[in-house]
Amino acid sequence: MMRTLIAVFLLVFVFTAAQADENFRNRLNTELTSGAYTAEDIEAEIHFGRELASKVLGRYPAWDNSKVNLYINKVGQLLVENSQRPELTYRFLALDTDEVNAFAAPGGYVFITRGALDQVANEAELAAILAHEIGHIEHRHYVEAVGLRASQGDLESGLTTMLMGGGATAAIAFDQAVNAMMEIFFETGLQSHEDEYEADQTAVWLLTLVGYHPGALKDFFERVQSQAEQEAAGISRTHPSFADRIQRLESELTTNQLDQLELATLEERLHENLK
Amino acid sequence: MERVSVLGGNEENQMRDVRRRTSAITTAAAARGLASSRRQQDQGGEHPSDYPAVELMESFEITREQLDEFASALQGARP
Numbered sequence: 001m002m003r004t005l006i007a008v009f010l011l012v013f014v015f016t017a018a019q020a021d022e023n024f025r026n027r028l029n030t031e032l033t034s035g036a037y038t039a040e041d042i043e044a045e046i047h048f049g050r051e052l053a054s055k056v057l058g059r060y061p062a063w064d065n066s067k068v069n070l071y072i073n074k075v076g077q078l079l080v081e082n083s084q085r086p087e088l089t090y091r092f093l094a095l096d097t098d099e100v101n102a103f104a105a106p107g108g109y110v111f112i113t114r115g116a117l118d119q120v121a122n123e124a125e126l127a128a129i130l131a132h133e134i135g136h137i138e139h140r141h142y143v144e145a146v147g148l149r150a151s152q153g154d155l156e157s158g159l160t161t162m163l164m165g166g167g168a169t170a171a172i173a174f175d176q177a178v179n180a181m182m183e184i185f186f187e188t189g190l191q192s193h194e195d196e197y198e199a200d201q202t203a204v205w206l207l208t209l210v211g212y213h214p215g216a217l218k219d220f221f222e223r224v225q226s227q228a229e230q231e232a233a234g235i236s237r238t239h240p241s242f243a244d245r246i247q248r249l250e251s252e253l254t255t256n257q258l259d260q261l262e263l264a265t266l267e268e269r270l271h272e273n274l275k
Numbered sequence: 276m277e278r279v280s281v282l283g284g285n286e287e288n289q290m291r292d293v294r295r296r297t298s299a300i301t302t303a304a305a306a307r308g309l310a311s312s313r314r315q316q317d318q319g320g321e322h323p324s325d326y327p328a329v330e331l332m333e334s335f336e337i338t339r340e341q342l343d344e345f346a347s348a349l350q351g352a353r354p
Contacts, residue, residue, distance in 0.1 A: 051324075055322040057328035058324045062331055062332070070335060074337055074345045091333055092332075179321055266348060
């Protein structure tokens with residue numbers, strides 16, 4: 001039985017890897033050169049993400065703990081090894097707040113709160129939260145949400161063009177986009193719940209590819225759902241219900257038989273670095 | 276067990292080339308962002324900013340050796 005499961009998993013893995021490889025080649029040939037996402041789009045995304053990161057850090061202070069931040073960066077960089085966006089430099093930082101949440105600014109800026117770190121039971125769960133946020137960046141969910149790209153067939157009217165052009169119009173458009181993103185982060189969440197489910201799904205596969213327990217994100221949601229309603233109010237307000245996300249994750253895990261894999265959780269290493 | 280990668284050998288080399296090439300984009304964007312951010316900081320805004328904290332965030336660097344050592348705990352777990 002186990003042999004069959006492993007064979008099925010390897011088939012899925014090989015297919016996924018081949019597909020990812022194909023995606024990478026496509027991007028290399030199109031998005032980084034002359035396709036849908038131009039070099040200017042990417043530059044604007046990083047510029048915008050950096051500005052948004054400064055606003056997140058204006059709201060919540062950085063957790064002044066270099067040991068924790070170094071650890072988070074190591075876990076994050078392991079996941080990014082499987083990134084399909086090699087043009088980005090991913091960065092990770094802990095925020096000093098009790099609120100249980102995590103954020104991903106476009107361009108590769110990923111945050112996790114101290115409250116969320118208090119809730120994770122092992123390194124796989126920490127990786128799961130970071131992987132979900134990486135998923136948002138990989139799929140350009142926020143880039144699409146604020147129209148941060150040159151519109152296809154209408155390159156002159158895109159926000160990217162305005163940002164790169166400079167001037168008063170660019171400054172206004174930039175500020176409006178930043179404010180819209182802050183509202184998405186802290187008030188409304190992404191309009192499409194499918195984006196959240198897609199980031200969850202990406203997290204499952206990133207975890208598996210690196211060698212972490214594929215069900216770690218589901219485990220984390222189950223714990224947060226039952227233990228910390230008040231602290232997790234931010235997530236509840238801006239994301240689909242935990243019940244729906246858990247159900248979707250269970251489906252992803254069982255459909256692909258990932259729930260049969262016993263991969264690493266690394267509880268002890270988490271405690272060595274966080275507790 | 277060998278390290279699992281999405282990309283094969285040639286593709287990994289390609290990926291490194293892309294990272295080198297696109298790092299110029301990243302650097303340019305960061306530089307542009309820094310200058311622009313400081314201008315906007317002077318103007319204030321609806322949400323306060325903390326640019327030194329962004330620079331702290333950008334200061335963490337993990338070497339290849341550190342990452343390989345860190346990843347070794349997962350090697351036996353990979354499918």
